[in-house]
Amino acid sequence: MKKISKIYTALIIFFMYMPIVTLIIFSFNNGKTTVWKGFTLKWYTDLFRDSQIISSLWNTLIIALLASFIATALGTMAAIGINNFKGKKRILIQNASNVEILSPDIVTGVALMLMFTMLGVAFHFKMGFLTVLLAHITFCTPYVVLNVLPRIRHMDYSVYEAALDLGCNQWQAFRKVVIHELMPGMFSGFLMSFTFSMDDFVITYFTRGASFQTLSIQIYTMTHQRISPKINALSALMFVVVLALMIVVNLKDRKSEKQQAQRV
Amino acid sequence: MRLKRPSIPYIIWMAVFTFIPIALILYSAFTDSSGGFTLEPFTKAFGYFDVFLRSLWIAFISTLICLVLAYPIGYIMSRQKKSTQNILTMVIMIPMWMNFLLRIYAWITLLQSGGPIDTMLSLLGIHTTLIGNQGAVILGMVYEYLPFMVLPLYSVMAKIDNNLIEAAEDLGSNRLSVMRKVVFPLSIPGIVSGVTMVFVPSASTFLVAQYLGGVDDIMIGDVIDRIFWSDQNTGAAIALILMAAIFLFLIILNFFGDEEAIA
Numbered sequence: 001m002k003k004i005s006k007i008y009t010a011l012i013i014f015f016m017y018m019p020i021v022t023l024i025i026f027s028f029n030n031g032k033t034t035v036w037k038g039f040t041l042k043w044y045t046d047l048f049r050d051s052q053i054i055s056s057l058w059n060t061l062i063i064a065l066l067a068s069f070i071a072t073a074l075g076t077m078a079a080i081g082i083n084n085f086k087g088k089k090r091i092l093i094q095n096a097s098n099v100e101i102l103s104p105d106i107v108t109g110v111a112l113m114l115m116f117t118m119l120g121v122a123f124h125f126k127m128g129f130l131t132v133l134l135a136h137i138t139f140c141t142p143y144v145v146l147n148v149l150p151r152i153r154h155m156d157y158s159v160y161e162a163a164l165d166l167g168c169n170q171w172q173a174f175r176k177v178v179i180h181e182l183m184p185g186m187f188s189g190f191l192m193s194f195t196f197s198m199d200d201f202v203i204t205y206f207t208r209g210a211s212f213q214t215l216s217i218q219i220y221t222m223t224h225q226r227i228s229p230k231i232n233a234l235s236a237l238m239f240v241v242v243l244a245l246m247i248v249v250n251l252k253d254r255k256s257e258k259q260q261a262q263r264v
Numbered sequence: 265m266r267l268k269r270p271s272i273p274y275i276i277w278m279a280v281f282t283f284i285p286i287a288l289i290l291y292s293a294f295t296d297s298s299g300g301f302t303l304e305p306f307t308k309a310f311g312y313f314d315v316f317l318r319s320l321w322i323a324f325i326s327t328l329i330c331l332v333l334a335y336p337i338g339y340i341m342s343r344q345k346k347s348t349q350n351i352l353t354m355v356i357m358i359p360m361w362m363n364f365l366l367r368i369y370a371w372i373t374l375l376q377s378g379g380p381i382d383t384m385l386s387l388l389g390i391h392t393t394l395i396g397n398q399g400a401v402i403l404g405m406v407y408e409y410l411p412f413m414v415l416p417l418y419s420v421m422a423k424i425d426n427n428l429i430e431a432a433e434d435l436g437s438n439r440l441s442v443m444r445k446v447v448f449p450l451s452i453p454g455i456v457s458g459v460t461m462v463f464v465p466s467a468s469t470f471l472v473a474q475y476l477g478g479v480d481d482i483m484i485g486d487v488i489d490r491i492f493w494s495d496q497n498t499g500a501a502i503a504l505i506l507m508a509a510i511f512l513f514l515i516i517l518n519f520f521g522d523e524e525a526i527a
């Protein structure tokens with residue numbers, strides 16, 4: 001890398017990480033302000049004692065897992081079907097699927113809230129876990145479709161037919177050939193869904209009803225009320241988790257790349 | 265195997281959870297609280313015209329700054345060896361995985377009076393308010409959405425063959441005309457998707473302006489949030505206008521992108 005490129009890259013990285021590092025530093029500050037008053041771990045112990053935060057963490061994880069599993073199944077099936085449509089119909093369905101991706105979160109949130117409130121009045125239910133889950137599946141599935149479609153397009157159907165000729169029944173051939181081929185696309189769709197679901201605030205905010213809490217909502221309440229160093233501790237922990245996950249995924253990628261290289 | 269049937273559940277899902285809700289927004293925007301037809305929500309929505317324009321303006325400036333900052337970094341990344349590219353991609357992506365509220369909150373900590381930046385500036389003899397103005401809102405937006413600009417730019421530029429650049433150089437292009445005549449035209453799809461990915465969320469975001477801006481800096485997303493809980497019809501009208509504006513913008517942008525790609 002040339003010197004000027006190096007300096008520029010370093011500046012951008014500094015800009016992106018400085019706020020996070022600042023939060024991490026202040027998460028160890030024995031004081032409530034941004035004046036350093038000595039080292040402490042009390043905000044971390046406070047955090048783990050806060051049962052509301054722990055339960056909203058569970059809610060977030062459960063919603064993210066369920067939503068991304070269902071979205072992956074729904075989206076993969078959709079992609080297989082869409083691939084067999086031709087011409088205008090196919091473009092129509094794909095564009096319909098993109099509407100969800102392109103419309104602003106706040107519009108999606110408000111629109112779903114309108115529908116859920118009306119249904120709630122008609123069928124006597126309150127918004128909560130289920131409505132949030134439905135909303136998350138709705139905004140995750142288009143990303144799965146987007147990730148799986150290109151893999152199907154490049155799939156060789158004769159392999160599937162060969163599997164049938166070699167004695168697989170349809171389900172076995174589907175599982176061993178089609179799913180196997182689509183796996184990388186399904187996996188990245190799942191991963192995208194999972195992160196978007198974990199990170200979502202706006203849509204959850206409008207569809208959660210009065211009492212259902214996720215981590216984003218919890219953070220919103222915390223930042224809205226008053227500044228508490230517990231948020232710093234939470235940020236620091238989330239950063240470490242994300243960092244660890246990214247390193248693991250990256251190492252795994254590299255390992256499989258190497259294995260593939262060896263096989264060739 | 266060549267069946268269309270597997271897509272039916274998703275088509276039904278889209279109809280129920282994407283299109284019926286949008287239809288409901290359309291319906292609410294044209295009715296009063298008792299369900300009769302009226303244009304009143306739109307006349308009320310028109311009262312927020314200045315907020316609407318300001319949101320588009322802030323989104324435009326933020327997108328522009330993101331583009332200017334991200335273009336060089338995307339290019340630099342795309343010219344590294346594969347392993348360095350992967351590491352840099354990861355470095356750019358990690359902050360994106362932090363919760364969006366926590367990232368704005370970090371800037372409140374940094375910018376508040378008595379905060380680290382304020383203290384440093386005071387030592388240099390500069391006394392100024394860093395938070396509660398439009399500049400802080402734009403800074404927050406740029407910080408929030410910069411990775412969304414870098415990643416598409418990088419992935420498009422990574423596909424540009426080094427030989428192409430060298431060929432242009434061999435044929436007598438200087439660095440500037442290599443950028444202008446080779447790299448830039450090939451990077452247009454990346455610019456289009458980067459601009460889309462930054463402009464749409466920043467025009468419609470809420471909370472960033474509430475947290476970093478002053479009372480006069482609220483954006484259209486904040487207005488929707490505030491109004492919707494009490495007056496769904498006006499809220500729906502504003503949401504509808506916002507969605508129409510964004511789709512119009514996307515159509516123009518894509519048209520422009522295609523045009524450039526052909527030329």
